[in-house]
Amino acid sequence: xxxxxxxxVRRAIVERVQPTTEPPxxxxxxxxxxxxxxxxxxxxxxxxEPRRIFDLASVSKPLxxxxxxxxxxxxxxxxxxxAGPEGATVRHLLAHTAGYPFEGEExxxxxxxxxxxxxxxxxxxxxxxxxxxxxxxxxxxxxTVVQGLDLVDLEVDGSPxxxxxxxxxxxxxxxxxxxxxxxxxxxxxAEMTAVxxxxxxxxxxxxxxxxxxxxxxxVEIRDGxxxxxxxxxxxxxxxxxxxxxxxxxxxxxxxxxxxxFLGEERFGPEHVRIWPGITDEVLxxxxxxxxx
Numbered sequence: 390x391x392x393x394x395x396x397x398v399r400r401a402i403v404e405r406v407q408p409t410t411e412p413p414x415x416x417x418x419x420x421x422x423x424x425x426x427x428x429x430x431x432x433x434x435x436x437x438e439p440r441r442i443f444d445l446a447s448v449s450k451p452l453x454x455x456x457x458x459x460x461x462x463x464x465x466x467x468x469x470x471x472a473g474p475e476g477a478t479v480r481h482l483l484a485h486t487a488g489y490p491f492e493g494e495e496x497x498x499x500x501x502x503x504x505x506x507x508x509x510x511x512x513x514x515x516x517x518x519x520x521x522x523x524x525x526x527x528x529x530x531x532x533t534v535v536q537g538l539d540l541v542d543l544e545v546d547g548s549p550x551x552x553x554x555x556x557x558x559x560x561x562x563x564x565x566x567x568x569x570x571x572x573x574x575x576x577x578x579a580e581m582t583a584v585x586x587x588x589x590x591x592x593x594x595x596x597x598x599x600x601x602x603x604x605x606x607x608v609e610i611r612d613g614x615x616x617x618x619x620x621x622x623x624x625x626x627x628x629x630x631x632x633x634x635x636x637x638x639x640x641x642x643x644x645x646x647x648x649x650f651l652g653e654e655r656f657g658p659e660h661v662r663i664w665p666g667i668t669d670e671v672l673x674x675x676x677x678x679x680x681x
């Protein structure tokens with residue numbers, strides 16, 4: 390067995406047999422689901438079905454953004470080089486300010502004028518990275534993110550906007566990467582998680598118009614948004630994404646925690662109702678806890 394394969398198997402065994410001693414966090418949902426919490430050093434808690442592969446829907450976007458930013462880190466792509474519609478850049482595409490609609494390639498706004506959440510922008514990003522790297526985007530994701538983080542279950546063959554699949558176990562590894570980056574420099578990670586084009590308003594799908602609707606590079610930034618899918622006690626610096634598959638991944642740098650949720654039931658009123666309470670319970674239990 391190659392060293393790479395051996396390391397992957399070893400990580401799978403070590404991470405997946407660790408029992409949790411915490412009582413379950415209340416999740417008022419009948420459908421199958423999984424929930425996990427991690428800090429920078431390792432998994433703190435899992436419940437439900439953390440090893441089951443679920444659809445990610447738009448939680449695919451921050452993962453794809455990580456792949457794009459690896460290309461930036463390696464000097465193959467520049468954040469401010471042209472990409473997409475005239476006047477737009479890679480940065481605009483990552484920050485949902487290129488003027489594309491949710492779906493479709495005909496722009497509906499001026500570049501940099503509004504925050505228009507777009508699947509198309511991520512499809513265009515993938516094509517741009519393919520041209521810059523000479524790799525198909527799924528291939529690039531496999532080499533840089535899946536292998537780079539020694540992931541076991543993440544499937545990256547689908548659309549970078551909403552087509553990936555994963556387990557909570559693997560999302561927690563990604564959460565740790567977003568807490569303490571290894572694939573990106575500290576400077577690029579800071580740029581990823583900083584507000585891009587401050588002050589822009591826009592719709593947050595499922596939660597209405599937000600003013601401002603702050604985003605980083607491929608991740609939504611909580612700031613003072615209300616209503617919101619994270620908790621009342623989440624720090625303004627919290628960043629992440631949720632998806633229509635009933636999925637979320639958030640990272641709270643001030644709490645030093647990341648949390649992932651996946652499930653069978655598609656996003657709807659029940660998720661709007663229960664997710665903030667889940668997050669607040671995670672923060673109450675685990676923020677500031679020493680693992681020593």
